[in-house]
Amino acid sequence: xxxxxxxxxxxxxxxxxxxxxDALGDPARFLRDQVGNGAPLLPEFAAAPGSxxxxxxxxxxxxxxxxxxxxxxxxxERFRSEMGLRFQHGFTSPTGFHERLVWFWAxxxxxxxxxxxxxxxxxxxxxxxxxxHVSGRFIDMLLAVVRHPGMLLYLDNAQSIGPxxxxxxxxxxxxxxxxxxxxxELHTLGVxxxxxxxxxxxxxxxxxxxxxxxxxxxxxxxxxNFFPNRHEPGGKTxxxxxxxxxxxxxxxxxxxxxxxxxxxxxxxRKFARHFIADDPPVASVARLESVFNDxxxxxxxxxxxxxxxEAAWQAEPRKMRAPVEYVTAAMRAFGGGAKMERKxxxxxxNSCRLMGQFPYGAPSPKGWPDEAKAWAGPDAMLxxxxxxxxxxxxxxxxxxxxxxxxxxxxxxxxxxxxxxLARAADPVQGVALFLSSPEFQRR
Amino acid sequence: MRISRRTLLNGLAAGSGLAAMQGWARLAFAxxxxxxxxxxMILRGGLDGLAAVPAIGDPAYASARGAxxxxxxxxxxxxxxxxxxxxxxxxxxxxKGELAVIHAIxxxxxxxxxxxxxxxxxxxxxxxxxxxxxLNRALGTIAGKSARDALAIAQSVPLILQGxxxxxxxxxxxxxxxxxxxxxxxxxxxxxxxxxRSALDDALQIRAMAEDAAGAPLKGSGGMQAARGPYNLVxxxxxxxxxxxxxxxxxxxxxxANGWDTHAGQGAGEGQLARRLGNLDEALTAFxxxxxxxxAKTAMLVVTEFGRTVAVNGTNGTDHxxxxxxxxxxxxxxxxQVVADWPSLSRGALHEGRDLKxxxxxxxxxxxxxxxxxxxxxxxxxxxxxxxxxxxxxxTSIFRV
Numbered sequence: 001x002x003x004x005x006x007x008x009x010x011x012x013x014x015x016x017x018x019x020x021x022d023a024l025g026d027p028a029r030f031l032r033d034q035v036g037n038g039a040p041l042l043p044e045f046a047a048a049p050g051s052x053x054x055x056x057x058x059x060x061x062x063x064x065x066x067x068x069x070x071x072x073x074x075x076x077e078r079f080r081s082e083m084g085l086r087f088q089h090g091f092t093s094p095t096g097f098h099e100r101l102v103w104f105w106a107x108x109x110x111x112x113x114x115x116x117x118x119x120x121x122x123x124x125x126x127x128x129x130x131x132x133h134v135s136g137r138f139i140d141m142l143l144a145v146v147r148h149p150g151m152l153l154y155l156d157n158a159q160s161i162g163p164x165x166x167x168x169x170x171x172x173x174x175x176x177x178x179x180x181x182x183x184x185e186l187h188t189l190g191v192x193x194x195x196x197x198x199x200x201x202x203x204x205x206x207x208x209x210x211x212x213x214x215x216x217x218x219x220x221x222x223x224x225n226f227f228p229n230r231h232e233p234g235g236k237t238x239x240x241x242x243x244x245x246x247x248x249x250x251x252x253x254x255x256x257x258x259x260x261x262x263x264x265x266x267x268x269r270k271f272a273r274h275f276i277a278d279d280p281p282v283a284s285v286a287r288l289e290s291v292f293n294d295x296x297x298x299x300x301x302x303x304x305x306x307x308x309x310e311a312a313w314q315a316e317p318r319k320m321r322a323p324v325e326y327v328t329a330a331m332r333a334f335g336g337g338a339k340m341e342r343k344x345x346x347x348x349x350n351s352c353r354l355m356g357q358f359p360y361g362a363p364s365p366k367g368w369p370d371e372a373k374a375w376a377g378p379d380a381m382l383x384x385x386x387x388x389x390x391x392x393x394x395x396x397x398x399x400x401x402x403x404x405x406x407x408x409x410x411x412x413x414x415x416x417x418x419x420x421l422a423r424a425a426d427p428v429q430g431v432a433l434f435l436s437s438p439e440f441q442r443r
Numbered sequence: 444m445r446i447s448r449r450t451l452l453n454g455l456a457a458g459s460g461l462a463a464m465q466g467w468a469r470l471a472f473a474x475x476x477x478x479x480x481x482x483x484m485i486l487r488g489g490l491d492g493l494a495a496v497p498a499i500g501d502p503a504y505a506s507a508r509g510a511x512x513x514x515x516x517x518x519x520x521x522x523x524x525x526x527x528x529x530x531x532x533x534x535x536x537x538x539k540g541e542l543a544v545i546h547a548i549x550x551x552x553x554x555x556x557x558x559x560x561x562x563x564x565x566x567x568x569x570x571x572x573x574x575x576x577x578l579n580r581a582l583g584t585i586a587g588k589s590a591r592d593a594l595a596i597a598q599s600v601p602l603i604l605q606g607x608x609x610x611x612x613x614x615x616x617x618x619x620x621x622x623x624x625x626x627x628x629x630x631x632x633x634x635x636x637x638x639x640r641s642a643l644d645d646a647l648q649i650r651a652m653a654e655d656a657a658g659a660p661l662k663g664s665g666g667m668q669a670a671r672g673p674y675n676l677v678x679x680x681x682x683x684x685x686x687x688x689x690x691x692x693x694x695x696x697x698x699x700a701n702g703w704d705t706h707a708g709q710g711a712g713e714g715q716l717a718r719r720l721g722n723l724d725e726a727l728t729a730f731x732x733x734x735x736x737x738x739a740k741t742a743m744l745v746v747t748e749f750g751r752t753v754a755v756n757g758t759n760g761t762d763h764x765x766x767x768x769x770x771x772x773x774x775x776x777x778x779x780q781v782v783a784d785w786p787s788l789s790r791g792a793l794h795e796g797r798d799l800k801x802x803x804x805x806x807x808x809x810x811x812x813x814x815x816x817x818x819x820x821x822x823x824x825x826x827x828x829x830x831x832x833x834x835x836x837x838x839t840s841i842f843r844v
Contacts, residue, residue, distance in 0.1 A: 114702075156706050159758045174757025178706045181555070181763070191556050191571070197795070200555075356599055363487070363701050366558050376638055377599030377612040378646035385629050385643065386621045420632050429625050436629045438636040 002027070075120040079113065082123035083359050084345030090328045091337025101134040101303055102126065103324070104274050106360075108267075109145045109187060110367035111154040113360055121150030122360035138267070138297030139258035142187065146179070146254065147224040149212050155179035155365060162208035162232025175232070180204035182365045188257040190266030199239055205232040206243055206253050226250075264292040267302075270370070275306045277318035278371045284311045315412065317442035320372035323355035325443070326384065330391060330435050333408045334399070351387050356380045372442075388435035392428045401430030405437075413439050479775055479816040480687065482696045482743040483578065483603065483809075486723075487561060488704035490747035492767030493788075493799060494716050496544055496781075499525050503788040509755045513712045520544065524781045528712045529721035532728035536772050541731075543776050543841040545808055546783035547766040549749055549801035555763035557704070560748035564805065565603035567829045578695055579606030580828045581813055585694060590645050591652070594693035596683040604697055611645040611693070613653060615682050653686045676700055676726035684733025692737065694817070700726075703747060707758040727772070739774030742812045742842060746770075746805060752797050753788055764798035769808055775815055777843050807838040815842035 008027035009016035024030050040046070049057075093099050106126050113119050129148040133141035145151050152158040157179035161168045168174055180203035185191050209231030212223045226247035236243045241256060243249040257263060268288035272280035284306075291298075291305040306312055321329060327348055331337045352358060356375060362368050369375075392398070401421045405413045417437045424430030434440060497513045498504050500523035505512045516528030518537070524546065526533050536542035552563035552571065559571035567577025582593045582604075590609035595601055597612050604610045626647065633640035680698070687696045702719055709716045727745075731738045750767025766786070772778070786792050786800040794800040806829045813819045813828065814837055825833040 156758055156760075159707065161757055163757070168757075173759075176706060176756055176758045176760075177762055185556050185558075191559055197555065364557060364704075372638065373605065374599050376642050377595070377597065378642045378644075378649065379597070379612045379614045380599055381639060381642040382646035382650070385626065389621050389625055414635070416635060417632055420628060424628070425624065429622075429628070432625060433628055433632060437632050438639055441639065 004028075005030075072116040072119070076116060079119040079122065079360075080346060080349070081342065083349060084340070084342060086123070086126070086359070087328070087331075087345055087348060088337050088340055090324075091331045091340075097303075098134065100275075100325075101299075102131050104271070105134055105141065105299075106130045107362070107367040107370075108270060109141070109151070110362045110365055111150045111360065112362045112365070113358075114154070118150075118154060121148075121153065124148075125150035133299065135300030135303060136298075138263075138292070138299055139255050141299070142183075142254055142258050143251065145187070146183070146207070146210065147222070149223055151179070152210065152212055152224075155182055157207055158211045160204065160208050160211075161230045162205060164233055165208065165231055166229040167227070168230070168232070175201075175204055175208065177201060177204040180207055183254075183257065186366055188266070189260055189262040190269075193260070193262030193266060195239060198237075202236040202238040202243075203253065205236050206238065206250050208232045209247070210250060258297055261293065264289045264297075267297075268292055271302060271306065273370050274319075276309065276312045281311045284309050317412070317439065319443050320375050321441060321443050322368060322370075322375055323352045323357035323380075323384075324359060326355070326441065327352055327387075329440070329443075330388070333404065333435070333440075334395060351383075354383045355387070356383075376441075384441065385432075385436045389428070389432040392431035392435065395428075395431065398427035398431060401427065401434045404431065405434050405439075408434075409439050413437070478694065478740065480692070480694060480696065480737060480741040480773075481578075481581075481812055481816040482687065482698065482741060482773075484698040484700065484727075484743065484745045485561070485564070485601070485603065486703050486745065486747040487557070487699060487701045488747075489557060489560070489749050489751055489763055490703040490767060491705060491709065491716065491751040491761050492546065492747075492769075493750070493753065494705075494709065494711070495527050495530065495720060496520075496546055496768040497525055497527065498523055498546070498785065498788060501785070501788045503790075507753050507788040507790075508711075510759060511709060511711050511755050511761070516712050520781055523785060524783070527717060527720050529717040530724045531721075532724040533770070533772075535728070536731075537779060540778040541772055541774060541776055542778045543771045544781045544783075545769045545771065545803060545838070545841070546781060547786055547799055547801055548769050548783075548803040548805055548808065549766050550805045552749070553765065555749065557748060557763070560763075562602060564746065564748050565601065567806065567809070569831070574602070575606035576601070576603035577809065577828050578603050578697065579608050579610065581817060581819065582608045582610065582695055584817060584819055584823065584828075590641070591648055592693055593695040593697075594649065594687065595697045596679065596687075597697070597699055601697060601699060604695075609641060609645065611649045613646070613649040613683075613686065615653070615679065649686075652689060652692070653682070676722055677729050680726035680730040681733045684730035685735075688734030688737035690737075705751070705760045706756065706762060707760040709755075709760040731773070741773035742771060742775040742816050743773045744769065744771055744808060744812055746808075750799050750801075753793055753799055754797065765794045766799035766801035769805065771808065771812070771841050775843055777841050780841060782838065782841060803838070804835045806832055806835045810835065810837035811839045811842055814839060815844045 004027040005021045005024045006016065008024065008031050009020055012031050090099055109130065111118070111121060111125055113122065125148050129144040130141065133144060155178045156176040159173065160176040161173050163174045177200050181200045184193065184195050184200060184203060189195055209227045211225060211227050211230065213225045231245060233245055238253055243253055268285050271288055272285045276284055287309065288302060288305055291301050295301040349359060357368055401424055402418060405418065405421055417439055421430055421433055424433055493508065494511065497517060499513065499517060513527065517525035518530065518534035519525050520537065524544065533542055550560065550563045551569040552560045562571040562573070563569065565576050566573030578593065582588055585592055588608065590611050593604055593610040595604050595610065595612040597614065600610055600612050630640065630643060633643060683698060687693055700723060705716050734741060746769045747767055749763060749765055751761035751764040756762050784802040786802050788799070790796070792800060810824045810829065813824060819828065821837055824837065829835065
């Protein structure tokens, strides 16, 4: 074979393919025949949209983008207005303890507005997944949480696909273990609850296919759907127990986690820390733990148990109010909040942010911290004290600080604080000092 | 042979005398105001070290990273490593010899919980439950220290600075200036509540310093409102730099930035993570500028709680991993070097088949920085500051001392 054939293929052409040189014939002719006579393109390549088509599509695409942005803006707008209503409910509700339970559980199962899309969810999440279950069963709340768009989207499970599922084989996406990990670490067993990376993976696989219907597919009040074609086939082993495939096995796995002794310990510790003290008595935690175990996670019984606990009735305040609690308590102290302008509610929400806590804006799935040191940093303290003064200055009628203090905190006010209130330079300062007093900062 | 005290002193005076004297001098002045600064910035959420500092020269890099592999625009550091295209300012620090990169590094923690990992990073032990920060213990070694020697740019003091010794925290405020008489009375209210009292006292002192640094009250100006926005670090970094760089400013400072937990839609040379890196890059450039001459005496460490999985996950992001990258920047850094005992990205070399293996311990970086800036000795570091860490050797090669 002459060198020319190879030159024709490699120098003139794109390079030889196997056997091509042998079949070539006259090299010069081989090349001449190609001039003005290219091989047909791959059909899909040839049929790809042309520039005119793209120009035709552009306005529609821009319109869709604008609509998407508009929708996100609406989500944020609705979030602000609904969080304002939630605030207002707290300002006026005669059932403060019930509301505190809602806040506690919403924080236990945190979702957060980490991006614009997330603004869509907190309000309905709290109403649908948290509120109905605060005196119900833990497993029911867990299931409602894990099936809710707020959680499925916040911790990415809606997009998680079993690598060996029908959908997983077809498209280039797969498993996301985020939700599974946080269920084990934060929602149920706790970080020292006795699970490993293998269990995280197993639960992630068990929860593949737990996702959401969209648009017209959503019928009734529940967008949740189990998609068998995204579900990882085959058995999984979670905490030594075997699970088969399917939705019901996922429910069985979550049920097992909900009634696991580590979950009782984890929940009891958090509950006692929230309602009793940063460092709650061991006996209180143990009592709550056994109530949780004995009632198979009856959250009403858990709430009743903390009411029964003497440690929760000590006169000395053991907890620092978190910013949202603090602002709420201040508004309640003036009997305000029944009628509030949107702008004022926005302002309060912003104040909470400056004190370190934006509603449904926790920095991570762990939720807000529940210890004084998280809220009593120098900067946050100054923010509170200044906010108290700004609020007092804005009150249309300034109440007498001493009378207000007696009305709101009664004998819980110390003599020392009452003396300082009595000596205030003017009514605004007096009210501000009351709101800044250690007795009001704590609970 | 028995060495008498006199012989030893003579020996010092004669041979190695000069070096020893300098050593002593450094220790003696460790507590002096205006000396070297140690700044730690914590990137919370788990920064993907292979996105920030891609190992583009690793033969396995492109295939291991798949869709996350960074092609065009990366700033070459050496044959193996480059900086993410978004890190333009970092590349400039590198050029000036003020940036060193430490790669394949992690805390001793080997699980994958953010919160435990951050605890370990901050408490300086190998366990998640220590409730005292290593920088607080380090602060304890400064002679004549006050709460203003350690400052957190945060509303609340993060664990790394919590502990026995008083520290301060600061964020720019937005409310109008409050009547000093009122604040004095609040201080009186807190007479029997030491926690609230010291928090407020520190806040007032720091504010006075910050206003002094800025040359004007920081309250009530529109610009400072933006400084607290969640997505833009730049204004806050600038204000913090001016405060920390001030004559007599804090010896130790901590900054934080959230949002590095990129489980979905992470992007490569462009995209979500690159945008965040770009903002960090701009913020630290502004920070260094605002520090003024003090930057020349600064060692700033930028660290995260863990790296992320090498391979892309099912949602075009990465999950919690192990080894990652850390940055050391400032005039106290011998820059222009990447320190890495590189474990390779080939499948067999990965930790548990998924993560970049950690071949260095973050505590070695912290130890080196404490030696260089506060003059601590290796023994104190291994026993007190980082308990039971004698086997973790200080990384000294990247510090100018």
